[in-house]
Amino acid sequence: MPRMTINERPVEFDLDPDMPLLYALREAANLTGTKSCGGGDCVGACMVLVDGTALRSCRITLAEAEGRLITTIEGLSRDRSHPLQQAMVAEQAIQCGYCTPGIVMAGAALLQRNSAPSKEEVEAALSNLCRCGVYPRLVRAVQRAGRVIQRRESISAAPAPGIEAADAAQRVPALRALPEAEAPE
Ligand code: FES
Numbered sequence: 567m568p569r570m571t572i573n574e575r576p577v578e579f580d581l582d583p584d585m586p587l588l589y590a591l592r593e594a595a596n597l598t599g600t601k602s603c604g605g606g607d608c609v610g611a612c613m614v615l616v617d618g619t620a621l622r623s624c625r626i627t628l629a630e631a632e633g634r635l636i637t638t639i640e641g642l643s644r645d646r647s648h649p650l651q652q653a654m655v656a657e658q659a660i661q662c663g664y665c666t667p668g669i670v671m672a673g674a675a676l677l678q679r680n681s682a683p684s685k686e687e688v689e690a691a692l693s694n695l696c697r698c699g700v701y702p703r704l705v706r707a708v709q710r711a712g713r714v715i716q717r718r719e720s721i722s723a724a725p726a727p728g729i730e731a732a733d734a735a736q737r738v739p740a741l742r743a744l745p746e747a748e749a750p751e
């Protein structure tokens with residue numbers, strides 16, 4: 567049974583190791599912030615961080631995720647205060663929202679290694695498809711978040727969503743917390 571750490575919580579999935587990580591996150595762990603097109607076509611609505619690198623969770627099996635540190639959009643910041651989340655709202659870069667979690671994860675990974683990316687660097691990092699076509703706003707949001715990270719700018723906090731993460735999550739039988747001693751290295 568594959569073990570990994572998800573959003574700083576050691577977990578073990580009682581699921582087929584060949585199952586894509588995406589389905590385990592959404593269907594078993596109830597982490598539905600990670601979106602899905604169901605088959606690799608959306609190029610990134612399913613993006614999560616795997617050991618800090620943005621990867622498509624539909625293209626990774628549970629076996630391949632074994633022992634890795636996984637971060638989903640729910641774990642990026644508990645209160646949606648990550649600079650890119652704030653900048654996405656401030657730049658009105660969220661339309662239907664389908665692509666948004668994947669964009670945020672890809673952008674956050676970029677900003678972690680480069681807080682002042684050029685337009686070209688943002689475009690290269692955000693390979694994600696946005697069917698609403700807000701690409702110019704996405705670039706502005708990532709660059710603005712970089713300025714916030716560098717403390718050259720601040721953004722007024724976006725309104726709280728009114729939903730606690732603990733309320734959104736549900737206990738499900740396919741996921742169980744591991745004692746710390748059993749957590750993957
Ligand atoms: S679910 Fe669409 S690319 Fe992974």
Ligand code: FES
Pocket residue numbers: 659660661662663664665666695696697698699700
């Ligand atoms: S905001 Fe609708 S798909 Fe990107």
